[in-house]
Amino acid sequence: MHPDDLMPHLDLDALVDPHLVAPPPVEVLPGARSHLHLRYAVVQGWRPLQLDLHLPAVPGEEGRPWPVVVHVHGGSFLAGVPAMGPWVTLPARGVAVASVSYRLAGEAPFPAAVEDVRAAVAWVADNADRFGLDPGRVALWGSSAGGYLAALVGITGADPVGRPVGGLSRPDPSPWPRVAAVVAQHPVTDPAALRADAEHTTPDEVDALEAVMARFFDQTSPAPTALEAHLARRREAGHDVPPFLVAHGDADRRVGLGQSRRLIDALHAHGVPAELVVVPGADHGAPEFSAEPLVARVLDFLTSRWDRGGAP
Secondary structure, eight states: OOGGGTSOOOOHHHHSOHHHHSOOOBOOSTTEEEEEEEEEEOOTTSOOEEEEEEEEOOTTOTTOOEEEEEEEOOSTTTOOOTTOSSOTTTGGGTOEEEEEOOOOTTTOOTTHHHHHHHHHHHHHHHTHHHHTEEEEEEEEEEETHHHHHHHHHHHHTTSOSSSOOOOSOOSSOOOOOOEEEEEEESOOOOGGGTTTTOSSOOHHHHHHHHHHHHHHSOSOSOSOOSHHHHHHHHHHTTOOOOOEEEEEETTOSSSOHHHHHHHHHHHHHTTOOEEEEEETTOOTTOGGGGSHHHHHHHHHHHHHHHHTTTOO
16 A cells, blocks of 8 residues: 555644744845745655745846746756756746755655656646746756656656655645746666667666666556657647757766667657757766856757747
């Protein structure tokens, strides 16, 4: 039996001092007001799922509905925290960031983390008025393992891959928002092909990576693990898929560039706009992915999609 079925969900807000449920924002990043450790979902038997919400602090524009990036950190499905990622300059540029935690491989196998990220996107829509967010301008951005999760949620939309996440009261839930764009940096896209795509990696390193993948994708779920399979299903059902911007280094020793090429080829084959940015000489998670030229390119891509209202 799933832990969610063992007992009714506790009303955590009713059991906690109200001052601790929604503490005031703090200033930890230039040009941002940050609400840290906001609870976006509860799955019985696990820790409550949290995100950090960073809002632009632009003088004279308080209360403006901000576009929002839901960011998914990397860490090989085994580690990582919401503070990681190349997004830290976005709030000062007028883009809110909801950086999410999710259940890692030592807590729950695939596809639990996928449903966690999907729940975070739903939370953004439900809390748009509360925090001045624009649910019509939402994008997903992830790196490495987070790139896989962001891409899969972007492809599947509101359709769950595993057991949907609940546990928070939604008296007037908003529709699941249309994700206007997806950014994936050096993502895993087809776990079964990691060895075939390993160009700059030793056999021992590939063995170690496959062991990590086996821990997360433990085959207990009938859901396929390759993004292409979900993309094909989604398109065959007549659903739109948002445009993608994929960035990958050509010297990546962790996840071979071939993984991103597979995703781009699949997106193009199904008529989805997608661009691959190859970063010369860059290894996995290299500083180039957080540097100004690439971040500015990502922001230009997102802005262009938001300006079109998310239309494919």
